[in-house]
Every structure is written in C-alpha cells, then in structure tokens.
Amino acid sequence: MSDSQRRAAAPDPLDFLAVDAELSDTERDIRDAVREFSTRELLPHVADWFEAGTLPDPRGLAKAFGDLGVLGMHLEGYGCGGSSAVAYGLACRELEAVDSGLRSFVSVQGSLAMAAIHKFGSEEQKNEWLPRMAAGDAIGCFGLTEPDSGSDPGSMRTRARRDGADWVLNGTKMWITNGSVADVAVVWAATDDGIRGFVVPTDTPGFSANVIHKKLSLRASITSELVLEDVRLPADAVMPASKGLGSPLSCLNEARYGIVWGVAGAARACYEASLDYAKTREQFGKPIGGFQLTQRKLADMVVDVNHASMTALRIGRLKDEGNCHHNHVSFGKFANVAAAQRVARTARGIHGANGITLEYPVMRHMVNLETVATYEGTEEIHALSIGQSVTGVSAFR
Structure with missing residues (x-):
C-alpha cells in the first residue's frame, strides 16, 4: 500500500495525541492499577468528603495507599518502591483526576515528609520512619510555611535553640496538610547555624495541631496549623544532612x-x-x-x-x-x-x-x-x- 493510500486512525478523543502510547508496559500497568483503585475506592466517595470538608478515615486511607504502593514509591530502599519518576507522575495524575486533595495526601507523605527524611535524615531516622510511612502505618507532614512566611520561607520565625544536648523549638507553621493526623512532622527551623530540619514525633510535649476549617478549596483534605511551644527534642532529632534553605x-x-x-x-x-x-x-x-x-x-x-x-x-x-x-x-x-x-x-x-x-x-x-x-x-x-x-x-x- 502506498503512502497516499494509507489512512491514519482517527485521534482518540480521550488521548488526542496518543501521549500514553509513549509509556512503557510497566508504566501502563502502574497507571491502570492506580486508575482502577481510584475509580473503585475514591471516586464514589470524594464528593461527600468534599462537602463534609474532611477525610473521614485518614488512617484507613493511608493504609490503602500503602497497600497500593504509592507512598514514597519513587524513593529507594527502606520499604519504598524505587519506581521511575514517570511512574510516580502517572500515579499523581490518576489520583488528582479524582481530587487534588487525595493527590496532595500522597504527595505530602512521599515527596515532602518521606523525601526529606530519605535525603537528609540519619540512618536511625530512616529506619524508624520510612518503612512505616511507606506502608501507610504512619502519617507524616511537612512544616515549612508560616502565617507570615509563604513565598519567602527564609524569613521564617520558628526557631530551634540548643539547651545542653537538647534542641528546643518554638514557632507556628500554617497550611500543613495532614498536620492534625500525623505521627511525625518534619519541621524546619532557624538556628544559629542556619535553617535545619527536625524529625518531630507529634506526641512530643508542646506540639499541637489545630485543624483549619471553613475552607472553600481542597476540602477533601485535612489542613492544619502546627504550634510548637518549648518542644524539647534530643540532639539526634535534627536531620544531619539538612543545611540551609x-x-x-x-x-x-x-x-x-x-x-x-x-x-x-x-x-x-x-x-x-x-x-x-x-x-x-x-x-x-x-x-x-x-x-x-x-x-x-x-x-x-x-x-x-x-x-x-x-x-x-x-x-x-x-x-x-x-x-x-x-x-x-x-x-x-x-x-x-x-x-x-x-x-x-x-x-x-x-x-x-x-x-x-x-x-x-x-x-x-x-x-x-x-x-x-x-x-x-x-x-x-x-x-x-x-x-x-x-x-x-x-x-x-
């Protein structure tokens, strides 16, 4: 058949430029698994969650995401999946096709809290938290933004000072996804040696989280204010490789x-x-x-x-x-x-x-x-x- 006689197939209205044809078999399998899970387990409920302004069972959701394998899926070792960046992106795409709040849950857990510990934490911190977080048995949050420090995080007011061998943290973080249901918070604070990151178990005395209500957006999500009042942490709570903004x-x-x-x-x-x-x-x-x-x-x-x-x-x-x-x-x-x-x-x-x-x-x-x-x-x-x-x-x- 000559080129002039060939007829290209009409574009698929749902993938007009056949972008997904560029995916590998493994990437398609991950796409399909997350899409099927999202359609079955999330889509039927998300409108009710949005109307209620919360996630009614965040721990059950975390465990389900852990079983699906999407929490920290792009990280290597410590119970994480070690997937490609494209595979992780496809998971994010399929989750946000249902709702931005659900993708944000996975993103904050894996790309913020877990990634920070993975990149900058000690081996003890990694072994303590990452396997549990990957499995959805522990929820993390990431405390950087403050009430008066958004686009300019370097102006943060949260401070960590040394007191003997300990660290003492004081400050407030704002707009923190998963904050009030987290088991661990990665908190960034100014020190005499610059900005450092701290792994803070949320049951530490002086740590509290207040749910932010009356949101008109991202309602199928839990958003919180973190308050740190003389939160005393041991010396090994600082992530050793975290240095600067x-x-x-x-x-x-x-x-x-x-x-x-x-x-x-x-x-x-x-x-x-x-x-x-x-x-x-x-x-x-x-x-x-x-x-x-x-x-x-x-x-x-x-x-x-x-x-x-x-x-x-x-x-x-x-x-x-x-x-x-x-x-x-x-x-x-x-x-x-x-x-x-x-x-x-x-x-x-x-x-x-x-x-x-x-x-x-x-x-x-x-x-x-x-x-x-x-x-x-x-x-x-x-x-x-x-x-x-x-x-x-x-x-x-």
Missing part, C-alpha cells in the same frame, strides 16, 4: 513535580466530563456539542489537556535521565496549572447550572485548582524562576 526547597521541588502531573489529571477529568455532557445534553433540538461555540470550547480544552500531558511526560523523562533542573519543574507547574484552570473554568460553563453541583466534578476541580495555583510556589514565583533562567538575572530581590 536549599534543603526544604529541594523537597518542595519533588512535590511540585507531582503537581505537574496531577493537574493534568484534573484537566483531563474536567474535559472528559464536558465531552460526555456536551454529547448528551440537548437544547434547541440537538446536543449542545453540535453547536459551534461549544465545539470551540472543547477544541481549546483538548489542546490544553494534551499540552499538559506532553509537558508532564517530557519533564518526567528528563527527571529519569537525571537531567531535570528545578526550572524545568517551574515551567511545568506554571504551564500546567494555568492550562488546568482554563479547562476547569470552561468545563463549568459547558455544564451550565449543573456545573455548580457536586453531582459533576468540574467546580470541585475548579476551586481545588485555586489552591494548587498558589501552594508550593505561586504563579508569580514560578514565572520569576523561569525569567531568571532565561535572562540570567534574578528579580526576586
């Missing part, structure tokens, strides 16, 4: 990488819901998907969804090759969050009045993305990171 920022980069993939899942979910709705909702005697304005909206959504998927996969491949710079991750978060927000807003419009209800996922995703847009680096911060990368000039100070 670069340590917590490197952990944030791991979590941001998960966001690059996760928001691609949120965008995909909104697009798929809109495509189905446009094909079944009738007005003026035909499905609304038959009107030009709706088709233009769907076309814009397809482009954003596929661009986000390609960006995530490319950055994942760079990461697995050892060639992923933190500015690549800034590029991904900057581009993909904006794309997902556009898709979610458009999806809410296509659904009309139905779009504001929890019967459909679109407004839940839309408001969740408002949080994702500002945590772990706002749009402005990532824009400046990219700008510094291309110009060689820092605009931060």
Whole structure:
C-alpha cells in the first residue's frame, strides 16, 4: 500500500495525541492499577468528603495507599518502591483526576515528609520512619510555611535553640496538610547555624495541631496549623544532612513535580466530563456539542489537556535521565496549572447550572485548582524562576 493510500486512525478523543502510547508496559500497568483503585475506592466517595470538608478515615486511607504502593514509591530502599519518576507522575495524575486533595495526601507523605527524611535524615531516622510511612502505618507532614512566611520561607520565625544536648523549638507553621493526623512532622527551623530540619514525633510535649476549617478549596483534605511551644527534642532529632534553605526547597521541588502531573489529571477529568455532557445534553433540538461555540470550547480544552500531558511526560523523562533542573519543574507547574484552570473554568460553563453541583466534578476541580495555583510556589514565583533562567538575572530581590 502506498503512502497516499494509507489512512491514519482517527485521534482518540480521550488521548488526542496518543501521549500514553509513549509509556512503557510497566508504566501502563502502574497507571491502570492506580486508575482502577481510584475509580473503585475514591471516586464514589470524594464528593461527600468534599462537602463534609474532611477525610473521614485518614488512617484507613493511608493504609490503602500503602497497600497500593504509592507512598514514597519513587524513593529507594527502606520499604519504598524505587519506581521511575514517570511512574510516580502517572500515579499523581490518576489520583488528582479524582481530587487534588487525595493527590496532595500522597504527595505530602512521599515527596515532602518521606523525601526529606530519605535525603537528609540519619540512618536511625530512616529506619524508624520510612518503612512505616511507606506502608501507610504512619502519617507524616511537612512544616515549612508560616502565617507570615509563604513565598519567602527564609524569613521564617520558628526557631530551634540548643539547651545542653537538647534542641528546643518554638514557632507556628500554617497550611500543613495532614498536620492534625500525623505521627511525625518534619519541621524546619532557624538556628544559629542556619535553617535545619527536625524529625518531630507529634506526641512530643508542646506540639499541637489545630485543624483549619471553613475552607472553600481542597476540602477533601485535612489542613492544619502546627504550634510548637518549648518542644524539647534530643540532639539526634535534627536531620544531619539538612543545611540551609536549599534543603526544604529541594523537597518542595519533588512535590511540585507531582503537581505537574496531577493537574493534568484534573484537566483531563474536567474535559472528559464536558465531552460526555456536551454529547448528551440537548437544547434547541440537538446536543449542545453540535453547536459551534461549544465545539470551540472543547477544541481549546483538548489542546490544553494534551499540552499538559506532553509537558508532564517530557519533564518526567528528563527527571529519569537525571537531567531535570528545578526550572524545568517551574515551567511545568506554571504551564500546567494555568492550562488546568482554563479547562476547569470552561468545563463549568459547558455544564451550565449543573456545573455548580457536586453531582459533576468540574467546580470541585475548579476551586481545588485555586489552591494548587498558589501552594508550593505561586504563579508569580514560578514565572520569576523561569525569567531568571532565561535572562540570567534574578528579580526576586
């Protein structure tokens, strides 16, 4: 058959550029396992969890995630899975296709709390916590952000001072996912020798966590304020390899990488819901998907969804090759969050009045993305990171 006689297959509406065709068999297996689990165990309940503004059984959820193998799945040893960066990204994508709060649960556990201990902790700290956290038998949180210290974490007020052989910590951390249900908190504090990280069991006297209520976004998630009042820790509570602000920022980069993939899942979910709705909702005697304005909206959504998927996969491949710079991750978060927000807003419009209800996922995703847009680096911060990368000039100070 000549080239002129060949006919390419029509694009798959749900994977227009066949991005997933680039995955290995192992990556597809992981994608399918997490998607099947999410569809069976999470999707039927997430609207109720969102409406209630909490996760009713976080320990059961942690154990289920541990059994699935997604907690710290990209870390090596200590009971962790040692998977590729792309495989971890695919897990994040499938979880956030259900809800950003669920991906955040896994991301905070694996890419923040566990990754910090894995990178900077002592062997004793790693052996004590990582196997239990990977199994979902212990929950961790990551205390960096403060009430007055968000985009500028170097201005933190939490301090750790030496008192004999001990450390004594005082301060407050804000917007901490899993804080009130955590067994261990990785807390960053200023010391006389710079910023250091501490492994803090949450039953230590002086440590308390207050749940933050009345959230309008990321409601299927537990968010807390951490309060440290003369929290006394032994000398070996400090993570020995944690030195300076670069340590917590490197952990944030791991979590941001998960966001690059996760928001691609949120965008995909909104697009798929809109495509189905446009094909079944009738007005003026035909499905609304038959009107030009709706088709233009769907076309814009397809482009954003596929661009986000390609960006995530490319950055994942760079990461697995050892060639992923933190500015690549800034590029991904900057581009993909904006794309997902556009898709979610458009999806809410296509659904009309139905779009504001929890019967459909679109407004839940839309408001969740408002949080994702500002945590772990706002749009402005990532824009400046990219700008510094291309110009060689820092605009931060």
